[in-house]
Amino acid sequence: MRIAALFLLTLFLASLFSGLLPDEIPAPDFWFLLVAALTPRLRPAWALATAFLVGLFADLAGGGYLGLLAVGLLFSAYAMLALASRLHIEETLGRAAILTGAYLAKWAGVFLVVYALGLFLVGPFDFLGTVLGEALLTALVAPLYLRAADALLREEGHAG
Amino acid sequence: MLRAIWLLLTGVGLVLAVLTARTAPTLPAEVAGRTAPIFSLGYRVGQNLRAALATLADRRDWRSEALRLRREKAALEQRLARLQLENRRLRRVLKIRERQAPGVVAVAPVIEGDPSGLFRRLVLGLGAADGLAVGMPVTSERGLVGVIVETTPRTAVVRTLVDPESAVGVRRLEGPGRGVAYGRPPRTLRVRFPCEAGLKAGELLVTGAIGGLFPEGIPVGRVVRAPPPGPGQLVCWAEAEPRVRLSLLQEVVVLRRL
Numbered sequence: 001m002r003i004a005a006l007f008l009l010t011l012f013l014a015s016l017f018s019g020l021l022p023d024e025i026p027a028p029d030f031w032f033l034l035v036a037a038l039t040p041r042l043r044p045a046w047a048l049a050t051a052f053l054v055g056l057f058a059d060l061a062g063g064g065y066l067g068l069l070a071v072g073l074l075f076s077a078y079a080m081l082a083l084a085s086r087l088h089i090e091e092t093l094g095r096a097a098i099l100t101g102a103y104l105a106k107w108a109g110v111f112l113v114v115y116a117l118g119l120f121l122v123g124p125f126d127f128l129g130t131v132l133g134e135a136l137l138t139a140l141v142a143p144l145y146l147r148a149a150d151a152l153l154r155e156e157g158h159a160g
Numbered sequence: 161m162l163r164a165i166w167l168l169l170t171g172v173g174l175v176l177a178v179l180t181a182r183t184a185p186t187l188p189a190e191v192a193g194r195t196a197p198i199f200s201l202g203y204r205v206g207q208n209l210r211a212a213l214a215t216l217a218d219r220r221d222w223r224s225e226a227l228r229l230r231r232e233k234a235a236l237e238q239r240l241a242r243l244q245l246e247n248r249r250l251r252r253v254l255k256i257r258e259r260q261a262p263g264v265v266a267v268a269p270v271i272e273g274d275p276s277g278l279f280r281r282l283v284l285g286l287g288a289a290d291g292l293a294v295g296m297p298v299t300s301e302r303g304l305v306g307v308i309v310e311t312t313p314r315t316a317v318v319r320t321l322v323d324p325e326s327a328v329g330v331r332r333l334e335g336p337g338r339g340v341a342y343g344r345p346p347r348t349l350r351v352r353f354p355c356e357a358g359l360k361a362g363e364l365l366v367t368g369a370i371g372g373l374f375p376e377g378i379p380v381g382r383v384v385r386a387p388p389p390g391p392g393q394l395v396c397w398a399e400a401e402p403r404v405r406l407s408l409l410q411e412v413v414v415l416r417r418l
């Protein structure tokens with residue numbers, strides 16, 4: 001139930017920021033943050049499936065290529081699981097490193113799909129601004145979002 | 161196991177991407193259209209927030225814009241006033257040039273009047289360094305002012321036509337007869353004229369001495385009193401009022417010496 005609430009909150013925030021920010025500024029990736037919040041709390045296999053489904057929903061809702069964000073978020077969840085076994089997610093620095101790795105993995109997944117689709121209409125440097133802008137804004141909102149998600153999901157833990 | 165799931169889902173994602181991109185490209189758009197209402201709430205809130213922020217920023221801009229425009233208006237008004245003055249001055253010069261053919265040497269500001277009351281002299285804000293020289297006629301739009309009698313590098317002294325030392329050769333604007341207008345402080349002229357010319361009050365006198373200091377035809381003054389001549393009298397004296405108002409002069413035009 002709490003996960004559904006977090007999903008709705010994410011949906012609201014994603015649409016809010018896309019309406020709030022001008023076209024030239026990419027909105028923070030709240031779907032990535034949702035995956036980042038859910039992955040450590042789910043079983044690894046479920047975490048991958050959830051990330052894939054969240055990405056698929058984002059692809060469908062955004063009217064883009066199906067599988068683009070699905071694979072991207074799947075990669076980020078996988079990277080997060082892989083890094084979490086090596087770094088301490090409880091520590092701020094460890095968590096930041098895990099999130100950075102996961103974020104880079106997301107774009108690796110996205111570019112894999114772009115490559116598979118043969119979409120080379122844009123050069124890699126054209127994407128650089130988007131990637132950096134989105135990364136910056138995502139990093140800015142991440143602490144607040146993850147804290148809110150922690151609070152929300154912890155309550156579910158207590159309730160469960 | 162985990163890696164297998166990851167690979168499997170990656171494969172599914174790629175196949176899905178390839179298949180839908182080539183065979184059902186409209187599917188995501190259709191779904192996006194149907195799911196749009198879910199997003200619309202947050203999107204509208206975001207847009208309204210953005211519009212509100214833009215309005216706030218605009219208001220700040222308007223205020224600074226208004227201030228800037230006000231400053232610009234004040235500057236333009238000053239400039240306009242300056243240009244109007246300049247325009248008026250140039251018109252006067254033009255009129256003088258038209259009426260009083262000789263070339264204009266300079267338009268000089270009047271910076272001081274003779275305070276003694278004995279003489280009627282003006283001090284100009286231009287001098288020998290600006291091309292002014294002794295003997296140059298000084299006029300204004302309304303008529304003759306006088307002649308330069310002294311110069312320094314930056315100033316010049318004008319002996320006005322009402323100065324007691326001033327004597328200007330004059331003639332009637334219409335009709336024959338020539339005479340001399342002598343200055344009589346504080347502001348009148350004594351005009352010596354041949355009685356047979358029949359000078360009358362109200363007549364305009366202009367410069368007109370042959371070989372005199374001043375160019376021909378510059379208005380000097382208007383006769384205000386012309387007593388009838390006595391029996392056998394050859395020379396008559398009349399009283400005239402100068403056309404130019406010396407106390408109101410701000411600028412004068414200096415003409416080339418004849």
